[in-house]
Amino acid sequence: MNPIIIAEQPSKSLSEALSSLTFSSLFILTDENTQEYCFPLIKDVLPESYFHFTFPAGEKHKNLETCAEIWTEMTEAGLDRKALVLNLGGGVLGDMGGFCASIYKRGIRFINLPTTLLSQVDASVGGKLGVDFEGLKNHLGVFNEPELVLICPQFLNTLPSNELRSGFAEIIKHGLIRDKEYFENLDFQNWKENDWKSLISHSVEIKKSVVQEDPKEAGLRKILNFGHTIGHALETHFLDGSNHLLHGEAIAAGMICEAWLSVEKCQMSSADLEQITQNLLEVYGKIRLNKSDFEPVLNLCLQDKKNEGKEILFSLLEKIGSCTFNVPVNKSEIAAALTYYQNL
Numbered sequence: 001m002n003p004i005i006i007a008e009q010p011s012k013s014l015s016e017a018l019s020s021l022t023f024s025s026l027f028i029l030t031d032e033n034t035q036e037y038c039f040p041l042i043k044d045v046l047p048e049s050y051f052h053f054t055f056p057a058g059e060k061h062k063n064l065e066t067c068a069e070i071w072t073e074m075t076e077a078g079l080d081r082k083a084l085v086l087n088l089g090g091g092v093l094g095d096m097g098g099f100c101a102s103i104y105k106r107g108i109r110f111i112n113l114p115t116t117l118l119s120q121v122d123a124s125v126g127g128k129l130g131v132d133f134e135g136l137k138n139h140l141g142v143f144n145e146p147e148l149v150l151i152c153p154q155f156l157n158t159l160p161s162n163e164l165r166s167g168f169a170e171i172i173k174h175g176l177i178r179d180k181e182y183f184e185n186l187d188f189q190n191w192k193e194n195d196w197k198s199l200i201s202h203s204v205e206i207k208k209s210v211v212q213e214d215p216k217e218a219g220l221r222k223i224l225n226f227g228h229t230i231g232h233a234l235e236t237h238f239l240d241g242s243n244h245l246l247h248g249e250a251i252a253a254g255m256i257c258e259a260w261l262s263v264e265k266c267q268m269s270s271a272d273l274e275q276i277t278q279n280l281l282e283v284y285g286k287i288r289l290n291k292s293d294f295e296p297v298l299n300l301c302l303q304d305k306k307n308e309g310k311e312i313l314f315s316l317l318e319k320i321g322s323c324t325f326n327v328p329v330n331k332s333e334i335a336a337a338l339t340y341y342q343n344l
């Protein structure tokens, strides 16, 4: 895996990184918010000339239409294969910018400067890149490693608190799948009081250790997807409505449902289920689910990338801190998990 650096200040570390790499031109990608809040923190150390493209923020824009705009900009800027892309943003921007770089002229290099908690603890690491397609999460994509990931917690100073909370869900996931003590030491009651810097470095270690063992998700890496079969289905189902969910909010609900399935299918204890449910509800509350939401959500689960043939395969917990994968679950069991959530 290429270097992942956690640094106090973005400017000094970026300046060092840029001088250690050779490139013909630099293409900086921002969304409308990272352009406003994050770009000013790095602009002083940029080379005299560079290209810069900004697109509208949010999951709704993580699609091929935005990619086409990025590729057009890259082409008009005359980027050759020695060009370098700098992804300055959250998970949407990192997934899409890395994907665009990986496809352009069959692949140019990119570095990630993640600016949200979610992208610092999860999305910027591990080379899963892609965009949504036909209403399906990350349906088109590739695995490809960034040259470098530079994580600067200072960017979080301007991050809205709902986005911070969204990133916290992936931290909770890391504890649930790999490290009971980590999970138990998280502050759920006063979640804003968590020591983000130390959580970022521990979460990155957990994610790195899994990805290094199974970079292309042949098996073990599926544990990083705990909460995501149902979570992605919920995220997609609510994407266009007024009650749309952030990625971490959807994954938090997905983790409750999948913790319930873990009791049914993997003999996780009901004490663990209670603890997980209580902790997650404390931070995220409950999303409103109607019976009419069930069928579309179940159908979306059929499209999950972990599935094989007609089998829906889940990553589920054996206990807090330990996760297994490739567990077949049928539609009525998923409906029962949604009902558990609905009745809380």
Ligand SMILES: NC(=O)c1ccc[n+]([C@@H]2O[C@H](COP(=O)([O-])OP(=O)(O)OC[C@H]3O[C@@H](n4cnc5c(N)ncnc54)[C@H](O)[C@@H]3O)[C@@H](O)[C@H]2O)c1
Pocket (backbone or CB within 6 Å): 031, 032, 033, 034, 037, 038, 057, 058, 059, 062, 089, 090, 091, 092, 093, 094, 095, 115, 116, 117, 118, 119, 122, 123, 124, 125, 126, 127, 128, 129, 138, 155, 156, 157, 158, 159, 160, 163, 166, 167, 170, 247
């Ligand atoms: N590739 C992976 O392994 C992986 C892992 C987890 C999630 N993801 C993907 O990541 C995406 C979610 O990422 P996200 O939560 O970072 O969302 P995001 O990229 O949409 O960023 C969230 C919001 O915060 C704004 N923002 C970003 N940095 C800011 C800052 N420092 N100050 C103020 N505003 C800022 C953005 O403009 C956006 O409005 C989803 O599409 C999800 O599928 C990918």
Ligand SMILES: O=C(O)C(=O)C[C@@H](O)[C@H](O)[C@H](O)COP(=O)(O)O
Pocket (backbone or CB within 6 Å): 122, 126, 128, 137, 138, 170, 217, 221, 224, 225, 228, 232, 305
């Ligand atoms: O890195 C991984 O592997 C993950 O599954 C991390 C997830 O948090 C992330 O949301 C990822 O993008 C989901 O991937 P997908 O294969 O389910 O689209």
Ligand SMILES: [Zn+2]
Pocket (backbone or CB within 6 Å): 122, 170, 228, 247, 251
């Ligand atoms: Zn995720």
